[in-house]
Amino acid sequence: MIKVFNTMSRTKEIFKPLKKGEVSIYCCGVTPYNAPHIGNARPFVTWDVIRRFFAKSGYKVRYVQNFTDVDDKIIKAANEQGVTWKDVAEKNIAAYFKSMDALNVRRADFYPKVSETMDDIIKMIQTLVDKGFAYVLDNGDVFYSVEEDKNYGKLSGRKLSDMLAGARVEVDSRKKNPMDFALWKAAKPGEPSWESPWGAGRPGWHIECSVMSLKFLGEKFDFHGGGSDLIFPHHENEIAQSQAALGDENSFAQYWVHNGFITDGNEKLSKSNKEMVKRNKGFFTVEEVLAKYPGEVIRLLLLQTHYRNPLEFNETRVIEAQEFFGKLAKAYWQLDDLARKIHAGEFVKDTGEKNFAITVSPAGGLVEEGERLLSNFYAAMDDDFNTALAITHMFELAGEIGGYYNEFVGGKILPVTIDGDIILRVRDIYMEMAEILGIFEQPVPVEKAEEKSAAPELVNALMKIILDLRQNARAEKNWKLADKIRDDLKAAGIIVEDTPQGATWKKA
Ligand SMILES: [Zn+2]
16 A cells, blocks of 8 residues: 655545556656756656655556746857757757666656647647636737636645735736736747747747646546656646646646655755855756766655755765665675575575574574565555655665575574575665665665685585584594595695694685
8 A cells, every 4th residue: 555645635644556567657847948957856756756665556657747848947058158949959858867777767758848749738728718717918818717716725735815915026017917927928039939920939938737647537537646846836836727727626646655855954055056056066956966976866865855844965975875875785796696696506505404404503594584574664665755765765675685685694594504595585685675766776886895706615614614523633632533534625726734723724
């Protein structure tokens, strides 16, 4: 049973998919006017994990994320740089993909762009005009009329009267109500424009997400996501437009999921905060951060806080996350080492005492611990996608793996007692957690080279056991056995020398 905190009801609800076994998701994408900063990355990493989790839980996932490629900021950047708006958008869409690829964010199923969805946008605005929810001004601007919409404000929980009292709304006497918002903006000189029934112009911001989500996901879909700064007015307006156009107040997204801000100090990370940008010079955009630290470390850091909570981002925290990642990576290599030995036939499988190897471990059965922690991992994800808690279960398993491995290296677990299937099952469990979190998909760093191979420690431990047995034979004057051990070792390329301090050995 998956529970989701729905911004609409402000409670955790049991998730009921509209179609059994399927999940449809729309997340507001970026306005590609400059390179994304780390705060921009949070919703996409969040939804990437949610998608992976649903997919691993057996759902067929359909995920749509837009690019707002027609926008004031893009037009401004184009004018400043002396290039076209398309150049600016394309350059920054490429930068977005580069950053997201480094963070292991899987591609969406669809990436609609405003410039490619114009006909559908115009159609929806026309529907709103026809139904009386929108009005056209003489100059060709089209506004949504909030007063015609009795449900306006239901997502953010605000009443129209409170909004008017509390908001500093710019005075535009042409609007019927100050909260009315633009669906279509008449063309201004030097700006890109498209033909419409109201003259040349371009869409307002909110309408695109209504059109794109409905176009790719249908009149009802499961999730709509984005940063919590989008609740009002963006998502409020999306709901208003969509449900008015469809004439169904239960249509559109069923669950509204919003991630918290990434902060610097107590302030939300923002490009428009000049002081903050200055303070974080060289460590602000995703690209800058990735130049210094691996993408998987940054991804892990983003997931170590529950998506709804604010997340403080600074270099100290990145370094801590890197150390934490190193501990998870260590267990990855320990399992890798054991798996390689299994494939090389170093362990004797199926001794008739299948669980002997794991029962001698103080972990009390590595595979049982693995199964228990995997089930805890899923329970954490089921509870409003609590990656922070899920990660602690993975970390606990890493500790169990390390304990087992150290016993093996220390000679307390003999290779002949190891059941390869059990080790491989533990590795599958560990990698299942990693796959949902989206780590270990890039080359995994090795902390210390010697930890990659247990061979020298293992040989030392085994040789000690063998020489002790030979010493016992000598003490019992069983010269035949003592000599046989020495000769067999010699045949295996190991020279035993008896010294006053006891027997020593070396490779021939
Ligand atoms: Zn949007």
